[in-house]
Structures are given as structure tokens and as C-alpha cells.
Amino acid sequence: MARAEAAGIRVDMEYMETKHAHLTRQMAYQEKKFKESKFFKDWEKSQGKEPNMNSPVQLATFLYGVMKRKPPKLTKSGKGSTDKETLTSLNIPELNYHLEAKKLKKIRDYLDAFKREQVDGWMHTNFNLHLVSTFRSSSDKPNFQNIPKRDKVAMRATRQALYPRKGHQLLEVDYGQLEVRISTCVNKDPQLIHDILKGDMHADMCKEIFQIKNFDNNNKDHHYLRAATKNGFVFPEFYGDYFKNCAEALACQWGELPKTRWKAGQGVEFEGKHLSDHLIAQGFTTLDKFTLHLKKIEEDFWGKRYKVYARWKEKHWRQYQKDGYIEMLTGFRCQGVMSKNDVSNYVIQGPAFHCLLWSFIRLDEFIREYKLNSRIIGQVHDSIVFDVHPDEREELIKLVRDVTTVLLPKAWDWIQIPLDVDFEICGVDESWAEKRKLEV
DNA sequence: GGAACTCGCCAC
């Protein structure tokens, strides 16, 4: 890790200055529109001075104290929430300016951090191996592990600042489904192993949840609901969430349906109509009925489909209660007060990262042994980022594949499932925003 | 005046 920190990543100071100014202008426009609104003027009047737009407390006081709106959602400590989802559901159009300004600021904050942390145009982030309860890593100054990726605007704006050495290119290797695969090494669930290697658990659950008889992944509506199922049911269930949260996430967040009684023509598009038309036809006229349906799906998920996994969870939990600690396949021990979810998640998250760490160390050794000009410059839990010399690219890709999928399972005999990696690459002298899938 | 907490949001 220290060698990756020392290698560092190049930042484009000129781009950051231009983009910073650009974002500031865009923010100023959105803020101006917001400040002109009746909503903002009422807020200002109620406070007797200019409200601080960065203060969730001031906004919550106005919305829920002065305006007497009913909080659609509460924070962890039980106060009215002001997050994006909540503000959107309040249906106050003026707040969209505020949300847009906040989004732009968030992007600008990344550039501020890059600029603050760089030295002579080089950024050397820290990778910590001693801070995380599960024996994962963390990263800071700046955090290399949370640079925007899904939101295309934020992704481009931030990653366009980050470059390899002159004449080099950035390469990222990513373990596919690492945590789920490693989970089978402790739970030994045959159905889960089958689904990972040959099946499609997300499609299977999607069919059941949304009652789709002729599921087709090439149908874009089906494809969308499959992604919704993956992110709104399967993953949350694996981490220990339960049917009520999943039902609401699927219906309201992904399906864009209301929490009240469903009517025709609501929600995302589905087979020429809308999701509500389809769900009502299946007998789900309210979120409550859909929730009850999810309860049954969950019972089947853990009681039948992945019953071996479920039995492991119970056994593992009893073992922790007896011993007062848990042990990982990689030999690390966690002690102290842990919840049931913690106990099953820790022993998966930790060893999954240790697979990455072993590969990282071995590849670093090879790079030094072969005196390559390429460098490892970072790591994001299940991926490694390289700064590659083009002449070494093909050799390095072969080496990476060998280390991550052959040598690692050879070194640790408890890895009883094939591992798989994906590659993403940028062109020579291109920024990290240009990365695209590499077909190998 | 700094430490500690809260909220919100980015990543895996």
C-alpha cells in the first residue's frame, strides 16, 4: 500500500481550475433561481435573516416547524429528514433548484479535495489497513475509494481531473461478485454456487416478485426490473435487510409508485402500460399487499432456495454467542459486541478484501521482480488500479489474470469457487473518465 | 476554541 501511495496519481490543475469556475457559475445560477422563489423568501422571513442553504437543521425547522409539513421520512435520530428523496416527495418545485445546487457543490467538493491534497500536480492518497472493523481497508486525504462512478455527470467532472504518468494509461481490474462468491466458502450453499456459476438469481427473483411469466432480458422493461430486483431485493437481503424495506424500495424507489393506493397509469413503463397496471392486474392494489407478497418471497428465499446459507447464519450466530468472537477464513478474529447482521457480514467482507489484498501484494512483487515501468496506484476493496506503460500492457493483463484467478485459489485452499475478473482501460494519456470495458 | 455529534452523500 505504501508503494501505491508513493506512486500517486497525476492531477490536471488546469482542468480543475476551469471546471471549478464552471461549476461555481452553474451553482450560482441555481442558487439565484432558488433565492428568487417564494419558498425561499418565506424561509428568510421566518428566520429574520438569510437562511444557510447548507444547513439541514434550518431547512427542517422551516419545513416541519414553520410550514407544518408532515415529514415524509425521519432521520436516524427521529427528526424530519431533508435528504434528496424526502425533499422530492414534498413536491415543492422550488426545491429542485436547491437540490441541483447541492449536487453541483458535491462535485466541486471533490475537485477542492484533489487540489488541496496534491503536491506539484501529484496526489498521494492514504490507504489504511488498521481502521476498519471488518479488516477491510479505508482511504483518505483524499478518499480514493468514493470517487463518483454511477452518475455520469459527476463521474466525468471528477475523473477528468485524474491522469496516469505521461505516455502511460490507467487500467483497473475488478473481481466480479467477489463478496457473494466468498460467502459460499463459508456457507457452502449448493443453490447459491449453482446460481453464481450457471444461473441468474436476479432474473429468477424478478419473475417471482413482479409475476412475469415470459421473462426476457432483452425486453428493456424486464431488464430494468431485474436491476431493481438485484439492488432492491437480492443484495439487501444478503446484507440482512428484510421484506418491508425491500417492498417499499422496489415499489416506490424503483417502480416510482406512491405509498398510497395504486391507480392505473402509475409508475415506470411496463409492456406498453405502467407498472401499476401490471401489479393491479396481479392483485396488488396497495403497497401493503405487495409487502405481504414480499414477505412470502423472503420466506421462500431463505427457507427453501438458500436454506443452507440460512442454516449457516444461525449456526454461526450461536457460535459467536458461545465464544464471544468470530474468526475469518483468513485467520483474523473479531471480538466485541456485534449484531446478528454484523456477525454474518464481517466474515464475508473481510476475507473478500483479503483476496484483493493477496493479489495486490503478489502483483506488486511481480512488478518489482520484472522491473516493470508500470505501477499499482490504488485499490477500491475489490479492484486494483494500475498506471501502465503501453509496451507492458498485454504482459501485465495476463499476469493479473493469472494472479487473481489461478495463483490466489492455489494459495488458499478454502477458496472453493472459481473467481472471475473484469478489466477496464483508458487510452494512453487519457483521463480516468475515459475508462471503458476491455474485452480480453 | 476545539471536540464530538448530526446529517447527507459518495464508494464498495
Place this chain on the structure above:
DNA sequence: AAACGTGGCGAGTTCC
């Protein structure tokens, strides 16, 4: 009975 795991960080706010 309980109810999604791990972080970092900006910014506001409260505590001491």
C-alpha cells in the same frame, strides 16, 4: 425481536 454491512468527508451544530 429486529430490521442493510463497511468507510470518508463537508458543513452545521452542540457540548465542554
